[in-house]
Amino acid sequence: xxxxxxxxxxxxxxxxxxxxxxxxxxxxxxxxxxxxxxxxxxxxxxxxxxxxxxxxxxxxxxxxxxxxxxxxxxxxxxxxxxxxxxxxxx
Numbered sequence: 001x002x003x004x005x006x007x008x009x010x011x012x013x014x015x016x017x018x019x020x021x022x023x024x025x026x027x028x029x030x031x032x033x034x035x036x037x038x039x040x041x042x043x044x045x046x047x048x049x050x051x052x053x054x055x056x057x058x059x060x061x062x063x064x065x066x067x068x069x070x071x072x073x074x075x076x077x078x079x080x081x082x083x084x085x086x087x088x089x090x
Contacts, residue, residue, distance in 0.1 A: 005086055010060075010079040017055050018075065022048055034075040060086050 015029035022044065024032075038044040044052075049072065053064045056078070062085040064072075072078045 005083060007079055007083060010082050010086075011075055013059065014056065014075050014078045014082065017059065018042075018044075018052055021052050021055060032075065034079070036075070037073050038075070039073060056082060062086055 011034045012029040015032040015034065018024070018038070019027055019029065019032065022042075024042075036042055038049070046069070049069055050066075053069065053072070056062065057064055060082050062082060064081070064085075068081065072081060
């Protein structure tokens with residue numbers, strides 16, 4: 001049986017995915033501020049967000065509606081979104 005994911009585990013997992021997909025340098029999941037606005041402060045564009053969403057769907061076995069993309073502004077918000085939809089947590 002799979003154990004439930006914690007918010008901190010998902011925050012770090014989401015941060016790692018964003019770091020990997022966007023090829024961010026000099027940042028780790030532990031040093032990535034989960035409350036930074038990904039669009040305004042990190043420079044993530046809609047194509048980057050779509051790519052990250054696809055990886056998140058595969059990684060966590062969830063569906064992310066394109067209409068929800070604008071809500072996913074920070075790592076923290078993305079992690080909460082993932083936790084609400086993750087099969088092991090429902």
